[in-house]
Amino acid sequence: MRILYHHWLSPFARKVRLVLGEKRLDVTETLQADWDRSDQFLALNPAGEVPVLIEPNGLVLCDSQTICEYLEETYTEVPLLPRSVPERAETRRLVAWFDRKFQQEVTHPLVSEKLMKRMLGGDPPDSRWVRVGRTNIHTHLAYITWLTERRKWLAGGAMTLADITAAAHLSLIDYIGDVPWDDHPFAKDWYVRIKSRPCFRPLLKEVIPGVLPPKHYADLDF
């Protein structure tokens, strides 16, 4: 049995869930909050973070990109990295762009201030951080537009891990209704395409306790 430790609020866990779905690999999902660091979980991942994947043979894998590279090397039937070495580099560059730059400039400020605080209760969101995330997201949506005006998918002609990574982050921001889709119609067209894939369904059906998504969140034709 394959087990994934994940959390709704982790874009990195979302990325791995989408990759497992795209590669049609069965998995049992276990909820694990990063802030609930049990000894048992720290023994699996000393970094104390989701996602952690336990393969059917018992192998424990940590760090989302490490997990994705492992799945890519092991389950080759549905490839998510292109074959050509320069195109693989372009895909990985964009994965790093969203996992580091988008994460820092958009996902982290908005998710920690709005989603996490709403879920856990307590202080109201700090409006300065919310403003930072809402301002920065425009640059990134403009970049997605720039890329998809030149290519079918973010890294080239085929859907890759770059699209999945970007969509994993955006799906979280979309859950709180903070993606200004109307200002970026090309980025929206790209997102509609990836959101319609079967791997996305479980994410769209999921409700984070205490926080209802906006109506369009699960709508494939929003």
Place this chain on the structure above:
Amino acid sequence: MRILYHHWLSPFARKVRLVLGEKRLDVTETLQADWDRSDQFLALNPAGEVPVLIEPNGLVLCDSQTICEYLEETYTEVPLLPRSVPERAETRRLVAWFDRKFQQEVTHPLVSEKLMKRMLGGDPPDSRWVRVGRTNIHTHLAYITWLTERRKWLAGGAMTLADITAAAHLSLIDYIGDVPWDDHPFAKDWYVRIKSRPCFRPLLKEVIPGVLPPKHYADLDF
């Protein structure tokens, strides 16, 4: 001609320089400050960060891990990722550990407060951040000890990209004399081994303008 845009203060650029050295690939190095975002540099890397590598065929590569994976796939004579898929995953997990966790908890606080401020002049270091970095480094050196008590190198029997990544970060902290080597003799033994490799020589000879390293920095038998 191969060109690398790098900066002394970037652990990520150091990592790529060490990989190029280990793989014996000639390169012309060009200094580029992250904070000096010329249009010309942004055209190479819209993220505005070093390292950026331009290959002899003109291919532009950004993001240190993307560059390392590219070099690994292209120049296979000196491999820095193991052959076995689980060992590759362990190597990448540790690369991510140092590039993200060590970077956030140790490299960033110490380098931005001490090295960057000393180099650029201006405000004195914020002692709170310096204390954060100096406290956190003990956990990481203890982790290196734990690993090297069980394995010859960080990720297993052979030297890999995990060792190079960890050493790239530590070499920067060592430059400001903030690695408490005497408290962690096993970690020191491991660092002496990697520091003695020819790929390390250019880094050890380099002097950051305005900041002299401690005496032991370039000493292979410190």
